[in-house]
Amino acid sequence: MDCPVCKNEPMIVLELNEVEIDYCLSCKGIWLDAGELELLLGSSTETVEFLNSFTSDDITKEKTHKCPICNKKMEKILVIGNRKVRIDKCKYNHGIWFDSGELEDILGMRKLDNKNKVLTLLNDMLGKKIKE
Amino acid sequence: MVGFIVAIAILMIIVLSLIGIYNGLIRLRNQVKNAWSQIDVQLKRRHDLIPNLVETAKGYMKHEQDTLKGITEARSKAMGAGSVGDKAKAESELNGAMSKFFLVVENYPDLKANSNFLAVQEELTSTENKIAFARQSYNDQVLFFNNKIQMFPSNVIAGMFNFKENEFFEIEDEAERAVPKVNFS
Amino acid sequence: MWELIRANKRKSLFLFFVMGICLLVLGFFIGGAYAGDDGGFIGLFVAFGIWILMSMISYFRGDSIILMMSRAKKVSYNVHPQLFNVVEEMKLAANLPVMPDIYIIPEEAPNAFAVGKKPEYCAIAVTAGLLERLNRDELQGVIAHEMSHILNRDVLFMTFSGVLLGSIVFLSHVFLRSMWFSGGGSRFRSKSSKGGGQLQLILIVVALIMAILAPLMARLLYLAISRKREYLADASAVRLTRYPEGLACALEKISLNNYEMKTANKATAALYIANPLKPKGMKLSNLTSTHPPMDERIRILRNISHGANFIDYQNAFTSIKGKQNIIPSSGIRERKKINIRTSTAASTQTKSTKKSTRDLGDLMRAVNKYMFLSCACGLKMKLPPNFKKDKISCPRCGRENHVPIAELAAMSGMIAIDEKNDSIQNNEQVKQDSFVYNRTGKGWETFSCRCGSPKQLSPAFNKASFVCNKCGRKIEIKGP
Ligand SMILES: [Zn+2]
Ligand SMILES: [Zn+2]
Ligand SMILES: [Zn+2]
Ligand SMILES: [Zn+2]
Numbered sequence: 001m002d003c004p005v006c007k008n009e010p011m012i013v014l015e016l017n018e019v020e021i022d023y024c025l026s027c028k029g030i031w032l033d034a035g036e037l038e039l040l041l042g043s044s045t046e047t048v049e050f051l052n053s054f055t056s057d058d059i060t061k062e063k064t065h066k067c068p069i070c071n072k073k074m075e076k077i078l079v080i081g082n083r084k085v086r087i088d089k090c091k092y093n094h095g096i097w098f099d100s101g102e103l104e105d106i107l108g109m110r111k112l113d114n115k116n117k118v119l120t121l122l123n124d125m126l127g128k129k130i131k132e
Numbered sequence: 133m134v135g136f137i138v139a140i141a142i143l144m145i146i147v148l149s150l151i152g153i154y155n156g157l158i159r160l161r162n163q164v165k166n167a168w169s170q171i172d173v174q175l176k177r178r179h180d181l182i183p184n185l186v187e188t189a190k191g192y193m194k195h196e197q198d199t200l201k202g203i204t205e206a207r208s209k210a211m212g213a214g215s216v217g218d219k220a221k222a223e224s225e226l227n228g229a230m231s232k233f234f235l236v237v238e239n240y241p242d243l244k245a246n247s248n249f250l251a252v253q254e255e256l257t258s259t260e261n262k263i264a265f266a267r268q269s270y271n272d273q274v275l276f277f278n279n280k281i282q283m284f285p286s287n288v289i290a291g292m293f294n295f296k297e298n299e300f301f302e303i304e305d306e307a308e309r310a311v312p313k314v315n316f317s
Numbered sequence: 318m319w320e321l322i323r324a325n326k327r328k329s330l331f332l333f334f335v336m337g338i339c340l341l342v343l344g345f346f347i348g349g350a351y352a353g354d355d356g357g358f359i360g361l362f363v364a365f366g367i368w369i370l371m372s373m374i375s376y377f378r379g380d381s382i383i384l385m386m387s388r389a390k391k392v393s394y395n396v397h398p399q400l401f402n403v404v405e406e407m408k409l410a411a412n413l414p415v416m417p418d419i420y421i422i423p424e425e426a427p428n429a430f431a432v433g434k435k436p437e438y439c440a441i442a443v444t445a446g447l448l449e450r451l452n453r454d455e456l457q458g459v460i461a462h463e464m465s466h467i468l469n470r471d472v473l474f475m476t477f478s479g480v481l482l483g484s485i486v487f488l489s490h491v492f493l494r495s496m497w498f499s500g501g502g503s504r505f506r507s508k509s510s511k512g513g514g515q516l517q518l519i520l521i522v523v524a525l526i527m528a529i530l531a532p533l534m535a536r537l538l539y540l541a542i543s544r545k546r547e548y549l550a551d552a553s554a555v556r557l558t559r560y561p562e563g564l565a566c567a568l569e570k571i572s573l574n575n576y577e578m579k580t581a582n583k584a585t586a587a588l589y590i591a592n593p594l595k596p597k598g599m600k601l602s603n604l605t606s607t608h609p610p611m612d613e614r615i616r617i618l619r620n621i622s623h624g625a626n627f628i629d630y631q632n633a634f635t636s637i638k639g640k641q642n643i644i645p646s647s648g649i650r651e652r653k654k655i656n657i658r659t660s661t662a663a664s665t666q667t668k669s670t671k672k673s674t675r676d677l678g679d680l681m682r683a684v685n686k687y688m689f690l691s692c693a694c695g696l697k698m699k700l701p702p703n704f705k706k707d708k709i710s711c712p713r714c715g716r717e718n719h720v721p722i723a724e725l726a727a728m729s730g731m732i733a734i735d736e737k738n739d740s741i742q743n744n745e746q747v748k749q750d751s752f753v754y755n756r757t758g759k760g761w762e763t764f765s766c767r768c769g770s771p772k773q774l775s776p777a778f779n780k781a782s783f784v785c786n787k788c789g790r791k792i793e794i795k796g797p
Contacts, residue, residue: 001701002703010700010701010703010704011701012698012699012700012701012704012709013682013687013698013699013700014696014697014698014699014712014713015675015696015697015698015699016695016696016697016713018671018672018675020675020678023712025709025712039671039674124713125696125712125713126712126713127711127712127713127714127715163412166412167412170409174409184780184781187780187781187782188781190781191781191793191795246795247756248780248781248794251398254398254399254402255398255402257402257453258399258402258403258405258406261402261406262402262405262406262409265406265407265409265410265557266409268410268559269409269410269411269412272412273412
C-alpha cells in the first residue's frame, strides 16, 4: 500500500502492544483501515457517536487524496473540537487518512480516549515526547 | 490360417494381461515398501527433533535435569538399537520419557509460551501424527496387497513369482496408539 | 479405499459420457435448425470442437487458471508450518506420491479447495481466515477432505464436467439469442423453403426445447454429482483422519462465517469445501446447490459412532437421509473395523478478537511477502514487498535497522545454513563464554556475535542455539 500523499512511497505497518497503524516514513501520516479506529478506541458510545458525526466537507479547498486501497478520491471530513481538523476518508469505507499529527489532535480534543491510553501509546510508538 | 492368427492373438492377450497383473503386483509391493519406509523416516525425524526440544527446555527447567537427561539417553538408545525387538522396546521407552517430560512442562508457563518451544512442540506433535498416519497407510496398503494376492486371477501370478502376504503393523489399535501420544495441553 | 477410487472413476466416466452425449445431441439439433439435414452434422462437429477445445484448455491450464482466479498465493513452509505439517500428515495417510503445492488465499472467509489432474500433480489452497479460525484437528479434517478430492480424481472430473456444462449453457444461450433476434426463426424457414420445410420446422422446435432443457438437465446432473462427491470426500476424510469430530467442528465454524468470498464465482464454487457464495434465495437451494446443506453434513459426521470406515459413514448417512447409497459398493464391502481416535489438539486458549485480527493480518501479509522486523525497542515493523531501502530507522527509538532484502531473496538457502548448524553435533567447538541473544519477535532480527560477525535470524529459525561460524562461540537464542 502506498502513501496517498507522497504517492509511490510504500507505507510500513507499525505494531506495538497489539496496536497497529500504517505509517508513511517520509510524511509521517497515518492510515487506519476500516474498523481499526474502533479496534483502537473500543466501541464506547463516544466512539460510535464520533464516527456517526462524520459529514463530508465539500467547500474546503484542501487538496484531495486518493484512497490507497481503491484509488478513488477520498472525501474530506471536518472534525471540530477546540480546533478544526480535516481528515480524509474513503467514500467506499476502506479507511481514514490522517496527516502527521492529526490523529493525535483528534484524540486529544475529543474525549474518545479513556485516560489518554491510546494517545500515550501512539506518541510512544512514534518516538514523541509524552506531554504531561 | 485364420485359426492360427486367432490363437496367436488370444495367446498375446493372455500374456499381456499376465504381464499387466505382474506389474500391478510389483507396483503394489513397492507401495507397501514405500509406506513402510515412511514410518522409519518419521521415527528418525523424531530423534532429530529431540535435541532441539532439550536445548530449548534446558534454560527454563533448571530443576528437571533428570527428566531431560532421561529423554536424551532414551533417544541415543533408540538410535543405537539394532534388532527390531530392541528398536520397539527403545522407542516405547522414549515415548515414556517424552510423556513424562510433557507432564512436567505443565509447571513451566514461561517455557510453554516460548515461541521456540511452541515451534518444536508443533514439529513433535506433527511427527507423532506422521508416524501414526504412516502406520495407518502401511496397513491400508498391506490389506489391499494381501487381498490382491488371495484373489483370482492375481493369486496365480502371485503364486508363480512367490509374492508373499505382508504382515500388518498391529500397533494401530487405540490402546497402543495412546501411549506415544504427546499430550500438549 | 483404492478399489473405491477405481469404482468412482468408472462412474465418473459414465456420467461424463452422458453429459457429453447431451452436448452432442444439442449440437446436432441446433445445427439442424440452422441448415437442415446436413446442418445437423455440422452442428455436431462444432459442438464436439468446442468441447474438445475447452477440455484441452482446462486440462492443461485449468489448475493455474483456477488458482489465479482465486488469487491464491503459493507459500513456503515458514509462512505457516502447521499447515505444511498437516498436509504432510494427510499425504502420508493417503499414501500420495508427492507433497501437494500449498497455496493461501488472502481472504477472511474460511474456505478451501484442491486442484490437480492427478495425485502426482496437485495443489491445495486454503484461505487465511480458515487458518486463523481452525485448530489442528479441524484443519486436518479440512485438508483430509481436500486430499480425498485429489485421491478420488474429483477435481479433474469436476473441472471437465464443469467445462461440459459451460459448453452446453453457452451453445443453448447463443442459439436462443439468435432465435430471439431473428424473430422466432423466420429466417431459417424462408431459407429452406425450397424443400424439407416440414423437417426443418420440427428440427427447430426440437432444438428450441433442447436448448431450454439441456442446460437445466446438465446442471441438475452436475449438481447432483458434485453434491455426492462432497459426501464421499467427507467419508474419505473420516477414513483418513479417523476423527469425524474434527471435520464436523470445522464445517460448523465455516458455516458460521458471514463473509462472502470475493474471489469465488459460479464456475469455481463447486470446488470449495463450502459454498463460497451466499445463497440469494433459499427455496430451490436443495436442487440448485453445488453443496449439500452444511448442517446435514455435520449431523452425518456427528452420527458416526461405530468406527471410521466407509460403512460407518454410510450407516450414519442412512440414519439421517434415508436409504441412498452414497458410497460405492466396493467401499462398503471393506468390513475391517477402524477405530475412531481421540482428539490430539491442544486445548486452545481463546484469543481476544484484537489478537486474532492481528494474527490474521500478519498471516495475510506473510502471504503477500511482507517482511517482519522487530526493533530492539520492541516496535514491530512490517514492510511491504515494494519497500526497497536496505536500512530503516525505527520511528520509535531511532535505531538503524538493517532490512534483509538480499537475504530474503536467498531465504531458502539461508534457512538451510541455519539448520545445518546442529548444536549437538558441533559440541566440541563450543567455547566457554556462550553468548545469549534475546529474541524480540518472530520476524527477521539482526545482531552481532561477541566476535563482531553479524548474525541474522530468519522468521523460521527455531533452534535454541547455534554456533558462530567465525569464532565458534555458542550463541543461545531466547524467545520473546
Ligand atoms: Zn507520505
Ligand atoms: Zn477506498
Ligand atoms: Zn469438497
Ligand atoms: Zn526501535
